[in-house]
Structures are given as C-alpha cells and as structure tokens.
Amino acid sequence: MSRLLADPDFVEANARFNTVEVINDFVPSSRTAHADAKAARRELFRDPQVRRVTVEFVGTGYAIVAERYATFTADELAELTASDVDGYAALLALYARFLAKIESNANRYGSTKDVDGPGAVFDHDDAHQEQVVALLEVLAAEADDRPFAARFSSRARTVGYEARKFATPYTVPGKTVLRVQSAIRDAKGDLSAAAAALAESQGDRNGISADRFGAVVDAIQPGRRVDIDDETTRNIDDPNALSALAGVLSGFDDERLDEAWSLLSDREQDVLTAHLGLDGEEPMTHLDVARVLGISRPTVTRAASSGLAILRSAMSR
Missing domain, CATH: 1.10.1740 (Rna Polymerase Sigma Factor; Chain: A)
Known part of the structure; x- marks a missing residue:
C-alpha cells in the first residue's frame, strides 16, 4: 500500500482526476440546531461526488465541512x-x-x-x-x-x-466424514477414485456428490476447524483430534497409531470400534453403542472422548 501511494503515476492520476473542493456550511445554535445539522449532513451525502462530511459544534452552532470531487464522476x-x-x-x-x-x-x-x-x-x-x-x-x-x-x-x-x-467453520455430519474416509481408504488414498465411487452411489443413501466430497476433504485438512455436527458423533473442534481420527479410519500403516491404540482401555477400544465402525460394521450412535455394550450413554460419551484424547496426544508427539 505504501509503495502504491508513493508511485508517481498513482499520485499524478489522483491529483489530475480526483481534485477535491471544500464546502463550508454553518447551522447557528437553536432548539433544532442539532437536527438541522444532521439533516444538512444527510443532504450533502446525497451528492455522489461528496466523499467526506464532518459536523462539529463550535460554541455558537454547528460547523459543517464537506469534501467533494470537483471534476470527474x-x-x-x-x-x-x-x-x-x-x-x-x-x-x-x-x-x-x-x-x-x-x-x-x-x-x-x-x-x-x-x-x-x-x-x-x-x-x-x-x-x-x-x-x-x-x-x-x-x-x-x-x-x-x-x-x-x-x-x-x-x-x-x-x-x-x-x-x-x-x-x-464447516459443519460436517459425522456419517458423511465416515463415508468419505471409508471411500478414501478403499481407493488406497486416490481422491479422484474415491470421489468417483461415491458419486456413482448417489442413488442410494451412501452416495455423495463430487462437490460435497471435495468440500468435506477440504474441511478435514489440518489447520481448518471442523464441527462434526451429528447425533452419531460428538463435535470435534481440534484439528489434531480430527487428524488422529482420520488416520484410524483410513487404516494408514503408521506404527504410532498401533502404539496409540494399545494405550486405550478395553472399554475405549470397544466404544470407538462400535461407534466409528472400525470393524467394518455400520457406525453406531452413542445410544446404540450403550445398548450393545450394556452400559449407559454418558459412559459411552466419556469413553469416546477419552479415547480420542489419547489418540490425539499420541499422534501429536
């Protein structure tokens, strides 16, 4: 910006085509002076050539100063x-x-x-x-x-x-994230192939358009906040947590993931496996996981949260 303002061509063009004239007006003190000054200001601004209007009380009334482009519109x-x-x-x-x-x-x-x-x-x-x-x-x-x-x-x-x-932040349904990650895993990381596969499945409930696929992939890149807003999945605001989750879902061959998974308790592993469908089955809601495992829904929520926290911590080392 500073270089532009110092550019001789810019300075010359501004001086040549944007000549400014000053208009002075004054509204003397009275019971309606304030309202009259505001009305005068509005009237001045109706002129598209006016670029600035200031109104100042000077003791005996309101001084109005306007700057107006005097040459070209x-x-x-x-x-x-x-x-x-x-x-x-x-x-x-x-x-x-x-x-x-x-x-x-x-x-x-x-x-x-x-x-x-x-x-x-x-x-x-x-x-x-x-x-x-x-x-x-x-x-x-x-x-x-x-x-x-x-x-x-x-x-x-x-x-x-x-x-x-x-x-x-993007708001992405949890099931959509799971479908996208599963398609990327099946396509061995080939995004084009994964997008094509999901686009071909639009006739059934698992299909996703190419545009939506691209939006989801863009949303889950590290550094972008993503809200997983779906009754099947808790909100995840932390990109690091999402990266750990994405790695698990995609089945990446990463020794850190194996080590991190081994740090989870049996309950945390069971909850995440059922909730995210890591065993190849349909992902379950927290409520369904609670019914299958015979535990309460809050317990499922706590186990899922603590499990993801452990994965996030391990992946960030």
Whole structure:
C-alpha cells in the first residue's frame, strides 16, 4: 500500500482526476440546531461526488465541512478507463477514489484475529485484493442503469459473503466424514477414485456428490476447524483430534497409531470400534453403542472422548 501511494503515476492520476473542493456550511445554535445539522449532513451525502462530511459544534452552532470531487464522476472515470490515452491513469484514479471504502471493507471482511484459525484463510490482504478484482470485473461488465459506485458496492458485498464463508467453520455430519474416509481408504488414498465411487452411489443413501466430497476433504485438512455436527458423533473442534481420527479410519500403516491404540482401555477400544465402525460394521450412535455394550450413554460419551484424547496426544508427539 505504501509503495502504491508513493508511485508517481498513482499520485499524478489522483491529483489530475480526483481534485477535491471544500464546502463550508454553518447551522447557528437553536432548539433544532442539532437536527438541522444532521439533516444538512444527510443532504450533502446525497451528492455522489461528496466523499467526506464532518459536523462539529463550535460554541455558537454547528460547523459543517464537506469534501467533494470537483471534476470527474466515478461513472466518467469508468468510461475513461477504455481510452487509449488516459485509460491507465483513469483506472488508477478510480482505484484511489474507492480506496478508503476498499480498506474499510477489508478491515471488516478480513479476519486476522487468530492466524492459526479459519479466519487466516481469508485475511485483510485477501479481502483488499478481491475487491480490486471486483472493481475490474465491474469495469469489464456491461453497464446497467445503476451508478458505478452502486454496482461496485453490490459486487464488493459478495467479497464479504466469501470472507464469512471462509471464516465460518464447516459443519460436517459425522456419517458423511465416515463415508468419505471409508471411500478414501478403499481407493488406497486416490481422491479422484474415491470421489468417483461415491458419486456413482448417489442413488442410494451412501452416495455423495463430487462437490460435497471435495468440500468435506477440504474441511478435514489440518489447520481448518471442523464441527462434526451429528447425533452419531460428538463435535470435534481440534484439528489434531480430527487428524488422529482420520488416520484410524483410513487404516494408514503408521506404527504410532498401533502404539496409540494399545494405550486405550478395553472399554475405549470397544466404544470407538462400535461407534466409528472400525470393524467394518455400520457406525453406531452413542445410544446404540450403550445398548450393545450394556452400559449407559454418558459412559459411552466419556469413553469416546477419552479415547480420542489419547489418540490425539499420541499422534501429536
């Protein structure tokens, strides 16, 4: 950003096409002065050329200062970008005009609070870059009857939707995770073959579309938070726990898994085997496991939780 602001072409284009004039107004003190000042501010902002309005009480009334682009409108700049002579300069000026809005949106859309969390997938720089792409897409699209600023704002909102999609953890049904892992195991790790096999089975209850398969595989990659939200499976928020679980389900030849499994109690092994279908049978709900093993459902839940914790700890060493 700092390099751009210091770029001579950018500075020249901004000075040439984005000349600003200052408008001063004053609302003297009265019983309705505050309301009148707010109304004056709203009226000024109805002008699409106005970029900033400040209202300040100065003792005898409200001073209103507005900054307004005095030359080209955004629509005129958009048309000028197609010019062979001034196209590049007009594009830089148009970007400069929307820069404050782009940065404001990037601060809201980009999530950088937790660099290890799902928000890191779409950060401030990504949000800024995607809005620049949106600006270019609006320029390339056929114009409609809306002002350019309105068309850009509409397109920029989709960047916000995309950011929220990345920043929100996936919610994956537990049975779907099991089916995907089983298909990958049967295909010996070949994702394309696993996806094709599940897609061919869409006619029955075990089928999964290729798009959904890809979303699940993407969701369970380490570093992405995944919520397993299904009555058959407890929620797993820890990617490390999910990685351990994925290794068990996929039957990977890993000595650490054998060692970790041997650390489980007989009850923990029985519960996880029945619950996850590790013996080749249909995975069971916690309630069904409790009925089969003759123990209470809370006991099943505790055994599953402690077993996964042991696997997670062993796999993270």
